[in-house]
Amino acid sequence: xxxxxxxxxxxxxxxxxxxxxxxxxxxxxxxxxxxxxxxxxxxxxxxxxxxxxxxxxxxxxxxxxxxxxxxxxxxxxxxxxxxxxxxxxxxxxxxxxxxxxxxxxxxxxxxxxxxxxxxxxxxxxxxxxxxxxxxxxxxxxxxxxxxxxxxxxxxxxxxxxxxxxxxxxxxxxxxxxxxxxxxxxxxxxxxxxxxxxxxxxxxxxxxxxxxxxxxxxxxxxxxxxxxxxxxxxxxxxxxxxxxxxxxxxxxxxxxxxxxxxxxxxxxxxxxxxxxxxxxxxxxxxxxxxxxxxxxxxxxxxxxxxxxxxxxxxxxxxxxxxxxxxxxxxxxxxxxxxxxxxxxxxxxxxxxxxxxxxxxxxxxxxxxxxxxxxxxxxxxxxxxxxxxxxxxxxxxxxxxxxxxxxxxxxxxxxxxxxxxxxxxxxxxxxxxxxxxxxxxxxxxxxxxxxxxxxxxxxxxxxxxxxxxxxxxxxxxxxxxxxxxxxxxxxxxxxxxxxxxxxxxxxx
RNA sequence: UCCUCGGUAGCUCAGCUGGUUAGAGCAUCUGACUGUUAAUCAGAGGGCCGCUGGUUCAAGUCCAGCCCGGGGAGCCA
Numbered sequence: 369x370x371x372x373x374x375x376x377x378x379x380x381x382x383x384x385x386x387x388x389x390x391x392x393x394x395x396x397x398x399x400x401x402x403x404x405x406x407x408x409x410x411x412x413x414x415x416x417x418x419x420x421x422x423x424x425x426x427x428x429x430x431x432x433x434x435x436x437x438x439x440x441x442x443x444x445x446x447x448x449x450x451x452x453x454x455x456x457x458x459x460x461x462x463x464x465x466x467x468x469x470x471x472x473x474x475x476x477x478x479x480x481x482x483x484x485x486x487x488x489x490x491x492x493x494x495x496x497x498x499x500x501x502x503x504x505x506x507x508x509x510x511x512x513x514x515x516x517x518x519x520x521x522x523x524x525x526x527x528x529x530x531x532x533x534x535x536x537x538x539x540x541x542x543x544x545x546x547x548x549x550x551x552x553x554x555x556x557x558x559x560x561x562x563x564x565x566x567x568x569x570x571x572x573x574x575x576x577x578x579x580x581x582x583x584x585x586x587x588x589x590x591x592x593x594x595x596x597x598x599x600x601x602x603x604x605x606x607x608x609x610x611x612x613x614x615x616x617x618x619x620x621x622x623x624x625x626x627x628x629x630x631x632x633x634x635x636x637x638x639x640x641x642x643x644x645x646x647x648x649x650x651x652x653x654x655x656x657x658x659x660x661x662x663x664x665x666x667x668x669x670x671x672x673x674x675x676x677x678x679x680x681x682x683x684x685x686x687x688x689x690x691x692x693x694x695x696x697x698x699x700x701x702x703x704x705x706x707x708x709x710x711x712x713x714x715x716x717x718x719x720x721x722x723x724x725x726x727x728x729x730x731x732x733x734x735x736x737x738x739x740x741x742x743x744x745x746x747x748x749x750x751x752x753x754x755x756x757x758x759x760x761x762x763x764x765x766x767x768x769x770x771x772x773x774x775x776x777x778x779x780x781x782x783x784x785x786x787x788x789x790x791x792x793x794x795x796x797x798x799x800x801x802x803x804x805x806x807x808x809x810x811x812x813x814x815x816x817x818x819x820x821x822x823x824x825x826x827x828x829x830x831x832x833x834x835x836x837x838x839x840x841x842x843x844x845x846x847x848x849x850x851x852x853x854x855x856x857x858x859x860x861x862x863x864x865x866x867x868x869x870x871x872x873x874x
Numbered sequence: 875u876c877c878u879c880g881g882u883a884g885c886u887c888a889g890c891u892g893g894u895u896a897g898a899g900c901a902u903c904u905g906a907c908u909g910u911u912a913a914u915c916a917g918a919g920g921g922c923c924g925c926u927g928g929u930u931c932a933a934g935u936c937c938a939g940c941c942c943g944g945g946g947a948g949c950c951a
Contacts, residue, residue: 396910
């Protein structure tokens with residue numbers, strides 16, 4: 369008889385018992401509407417004065433938001449309600465009271481919400497995001513397991529940096545300095561030589577003081593590594609993996625996407641179509657606007673974007689003035705005034721975003737126009753380039769000078785066989801990988817060039833001394849993938865407890 | 875580290891070229907209403923205007939320094 373909201377469909381017309389929390393309450397004379405959540409979903413439960421004991425009705429009238437309770441009642445189908453069902457309550461019992469719940473039934477700023485992340489996770493939106501994150505993780509495991517991969521874990525304490533460039537978190541390891549892992553990549557290679565095809569799934573740490581919507585100090589990365597794989601096979605695998613994951617999530621998370629208001633057409637396209645594969649040279653030609661794609665150029669599209677932002681900004685400013693005028697003019701009914709106030713709050717937020725865009729787009733255009741051939745792409749370059757595409761693209765064969773030391777070079781020695789996967793809708797790089805260098809001489813040369821301590825890489829060079837084979841792999845940033853799939857403004861909402869520059873609690 | 879925007883009630887914000895006692899909505903509490911979807915309606919309580927110093931008869935408002943946060947650059951998944 370105790371069941372969950374997710375299984376209400378099995379009990380239409382029957383009596384059930386639910387255990388959960390009060391997510392919202394609306395009172396009326398003789399009638400109380402409770403939105404109850406139990407982790408599996410949300411459901412409106414109606415308490416009517418003439419259907420329950422007086423003490424029970426009094427409890428319903430005053431029960432605080434996020435109080436925990438058990439209730440029993442009859443399940444009724446009602447398409448208007450969230451989840452499609454309603455419970456007509458016969459009995460309600462308080463389990464744990466809750467008074468003055470801090471997260472109100474209105475919009476909050478990001479800082480306040482992050483300070484209350486332990487409670488924010490209970491809200492509908494966060495529930496949907498975490499369910500999608502879970503579905504993505506589970507689909508990734510299914511994909512790799514059925515493709516014959518073995519999951520193996522790389523260490524988190526490491527003695528030195530993988531790529532001398534990024535800043536690492538230093539800790540004390542029995543008196544010696546140790547660093548939190550910024551990638552399991554090198555260990556992945558060793559494990560692939562033992563098992564053929566492996567993938568790691570674990571936390572990764574970067575100490576860069578990045579304050580952008582794409583960065584976290586602690587994030588989760590999936591890193592497959594395959595023996596006897598070249599760059600093309602690597603790209604085939606990436607495409608198959610993303611197709612599999614997107615198809616699974618689209619199928620399993622319809623309700624979650626609906627809660628998030630996520631238009632899934634781009635995801636659907638990306639789940640079926642092949643991803644364009646561009647060399648670095650081709651990508652640069654598109655980026656700088658010299659090369660057309662489907663009759664347009666990056667710079668042309670950005671020009672149009674900027675114009676659209678300005679037009680929208682004007683409209684927002686005008687609407688704001690009108691609504692503020694109305695409020696000041698007074699004589700509005702209270703409901704109308706509330707509606708106006710809410711609209712003003714939203715418009716102000718939109719105006720801020722538009723102003724950011726208006727300031728950023730010209731800078732991005734300038735940066736794209738002045739892009740120097742041979743450089744790595746910056747965050748804005750990825751955004752600019754991706755204006756041309758509505759499915760992920762793969763950019764490969766990069767100038768070897770700007771890429772990691774372990775990437776294999778093309779026969780002419782000019783390019784590194786790396787590949788970056790860029791997501792559409794402005795999300796940028798979600799995957800970085802490539803074919804690994806097998807020539808021990810080229811590898812040692814690169815280690816010197818990057819001024820890395822040779823003795824720390826002796827074990828890694830052993831992989832080339834004893835039965836080296838062509839091999840490839842890549843790293844998928846879980847939070848960036850979740851952010852794109854959910855179309856969130858910031859990766860901080862994609863992980864239960866984000867760790868980023870300036871944020872260590874809760 | 876640099877550029878840029880911000881910090882006013884529990885929350886989201888207004889407060890003009892300095893000028894009487896600091897404003898709104900939401901939330902909370904009290905009351906009204908038998909189908910609400912951020913319910914609605916009437917009323918009440920609620921403020922070291924980020925911190926320190928300066929200019930001034932007078933500072934939430936102007937100036938300087940510091941602290942904290944948003945966005946972006948660099949770096950990257």
